[in-house]
Amino acid sequence: MGLIAGGSAVLAGAPWLGPVAIAAESSDPDLVVFNAKVYTVDPLMPRAEAFAVKAGRFMAVGSSEEIKGLAGRRTQTYDAHQMTIVPGFIDAHNHAPGAILLYEVLVGNPYDVEFVTIESIVEKLRVRARETPPGTWVEGYFFDDTKVKGNRTLKIHDLDEVSCDHPVAVRHRGGHTSYYNSKAFELAGITKNIKDSAAGTYDRDRNGDLNGRVTDRARLVFNTVGNRPALTAAQTQERNRAAQAYISKQFVRYGLTGVHHEGGDLFALQEIRARGDLLHRVSYEAQDEMLEAMLKVGIATGFGDEWIRFGATSEHTCDGSFSERTMAMSVPYPGVEPPYSGNVMFTQEELNGWVERMHRAGIQVNCHANGDIAIDMVLTAYERAQRLFPRPDPRPKITHCTLINEDLLRRIKSIGAVPAPFTSYGYYNTDKFHFYGEELMQRSMAYRSFADTGITAAAGSDFSPGPFSPLMGIQGMVTRTGWNGETWGGKQRITVDEALRVNTINGTYATHEEGIKGSITAGKFADFVVLADDPHIVDANKIKDIAIVQTVTGGNTVYKA
Numbered sequence: 001m002g003l004i005a006g007g008s009a010v011l012a013g014a015p016w017l018g019p020v021a022i023a024a025e026s027s028d029p030d031l032v033v034f035n036a037k038v039y040t041v042d043p044l045m046p047r048a049e050a051f052a053v054k055a056g057r058f059m060a061v062g063s064s065e066e067i068k069g070l071a072g073r074r075t076q077t078y079d080a081h082q083m084t085i086v087p088g089f090i091d092a093h094n095h096a097p098g099a100i101l102l103y104e105v106l107v108g109n110p111y112d113v114e115f116v117t118i119e120s121i122v123e124k125l126r127v128r129a130r131e132t133p134p135g136t137w138v139e140g141y142f143f144d145d146t147k148v149k150g151n152r153t154l155k156i157h158d159l160d161e162v163s164c165d166h167p168v169a170v171r172h173r174g175g176h177t178s179y180y181n182s183k184a185f186e187l188a189g190i191t192k193n194i195k196d197s198a199a200g201t202y203d204r205d206r207n208g209d210l211n212g213r214v215t216d217r218a219r220l221v222f223n224t225v226g227n228r229p230a231l232t233a234a235q236t237q238e239r240n241r242a243a244q245a246y247i248s249k250q251f252v253r254y255g256l257t258g259v260h261h262e263g264g265d266l267f268a269l270q271e272i273r274a275r276g277d278l279l280h281r282v283s284y285e286a287q288d289e290m291l292e293a294m295l296k297v298g299i300a301t302g303f304g305d306e307w308i309r310f311g312a313t314s315e316h317t318c319d320g321s322f323s324e325r326t327m328a329m330s331v332p333y334p335g336v337e338p339p340y341s342g343n344v345m346f347t348q349e350e351l352n353g354w355v356e357r358m359h360r361a362g363i364q365v366n367c368h369a370n371g372d373i374a375i376d377m378v379l380t381a382y383e384r385a386q387r388l389f390p391r392p393d394p395r396p397k398i399t400h401c402t403l404i405n406e407d408l409l410r411r412i413k414s415i416g417a418v419p420a421p422f423t424s425y426g427y428y429n430t431d432k433f434h435f436y437g438e439e440l441m442q443r444s445m446a447y448r449s450f451a452d453t454g455i456t457a458a459a460g461s462d463f464s465p466g467p468f469s470p471l472m473g474i475q476g477m478v479t480r481t482g483w484n485g486e487t488w489g490g491k492q493r494i495t496v497d498e499a500l501r502v503n504t505i506n507g508t509y510a511t512h513e514e515g516i517k518g519s520i521t522a523g524k525f526a527d528f529v530v531l532a533d534d535p536h537i538v539d540a541n542k543i544k545d546i547a548i549v550q551t552v553t554g555g556n557t558v559y560k561a
């Protein structure tokens with residue numbers, strides 16, 4: 001059962017194990033935190049009042065009295081005044097798009113629910129078009145098709161109002177669909193006679209004309225047409241450093257001390273670390289050339305250190321998107337004509353080959369699979385690779401792993417795969433759940449089913465697609481009730497304590513690092529968050545509004561309200 005009531009009455013009954021000191025030189029702790037409500041996420045001592053930090057690690061955890069006794073003359077002390085402290089949050093799937101946030105046109109709100117008008121989108125892009133040479137792309141980011149005032153749909157003619165001389169694209173924050181103007185279609189040589197494939201579609205209106213929306217791999221033809229702003233190598237490096245430093249600041253503002261990055265400029269990450277601007281720990285998930293380089297020179301998962309470490313592969317995208325309704329399902333999308341059941345990117349054979357290649361090279365495999373069809377394919381490939389080349393405890397990752405069934409659960413458990421389902425969607429995206437209906441939502445983002453099956457699921461915000469606030473994620477997991485008051489798939493609710501585990505220790509399990517971080521345990525890295533209120537006590541529909549008071553990574557305060 002959860003510790004619902006807070007305060008000293010509960011603490012008095014907590015099973016103290018006493019302070020557990022790690023072997024360190026006999027000098028004083030650097031920091032003693034006391035008079036706190038500490039949720040350690042460590043089953044050996046779930047609750048504590050205080051802890052001591054030395055050289056960036058927790059040195060002892062226990063009662064205020066015990067821990068205060070460790071303080072010496074050089075120890076900094078912090079009276080938490082009964083505030084709540086939890087381990088630093090871990091996001092196990094994040095695109096960390098700092099450069100987009102800093103340099104691109106944002107047509108939606110990256111961090112929260114906010115409705116915009118089509119006019120505001122057109123106007124923002126017009127401003128950009130005015131300062132962009134004709135023939136060069138004008139692009140908008142963070143569009144959310146269900147966060148438009150008046151329930152309007154973004155159409156090709158809306159984007160023609162931005163410009164007829166520039167190719168224009170508006171990217172859905174979900175990352176799998178984009179909206180283009182006529183100029184873009186013209187440059188790509190796409191007319192309404194184009195055929196769709198299994199991996200992507202050119203959507204049409206009732207008359208059969210292109211409506212501007214293009215899904216998944218059908219968008220690839222646009223990549224090679226039109227001009228893109230040319231930057232020098234030095235400009236690119238400078239932007240990447242600024243972008244990585246910026247996103248790191250945003251992460252710690254929301255209490256994240258560890259994030260699994262989907263690719264990004266690895267060199268820039270190392271540079272900002274050297275200058276002290278990397279405030280969170282990075283599990284680097286390589287893609288494209290970087291992944292090929294790992295294979296070529298023999299870098300396996302786990303290489304690196306506690307700040308920047310090679311994790312699993314970047315998500316190998318096997319199907320479409322949940323939020324944009326292109327994921328590959330065994331049933332057609334309710335109410336869609338002509339019948340449509342999503343996009344699949346690979347054949348089973350292609351997927352088997354890719355998975356085997358990574359697995360053999362000692363690189364933890366990570367596939368993006370949303371629909372039950374795609375999850376089945378991914379598990380088939382994982383099972384095959386592990387059968388041919390057994391590795392101890394490989395923990396292959398399934399990014400999203402959205403729509404499950406009993407058979408998939410059994411296979412995920414049996415192969416020891418780690419799902420990283422969406423986190424903030426339970427709050428942020430409930431306006432999309434009606435596209436699936438209650439029966440499918442009862443099997444989606446199935447945190448309850450994973451917990452009950454003994455599967456360790458980690459939190460995967462998938463930012464940009466979902467806001468990355470861990471507290472918004474926890475609220476959604478606990479309530480399954482969204483910003484619009486709708487509750488979907490209520491049987492997948494988990495408790496606050498379970499949601500804390502998902503957002504902390506389970507993220508470290510995904511990278512085989514549960515022994516060094518993810519809980520407030522003596523010997524582990526001192527990554528923690530001070531919360532203004534206790535998520536066990538506040539109204540569950542207000543968990544996302546709890547203020548982050550302070551974020552600490554490796555004993556250093558990296559954010560303070």
Ligand SMILES: [Zn+2]
Binds near residue numbers: 462
């Ligand atoms: Zn993703």
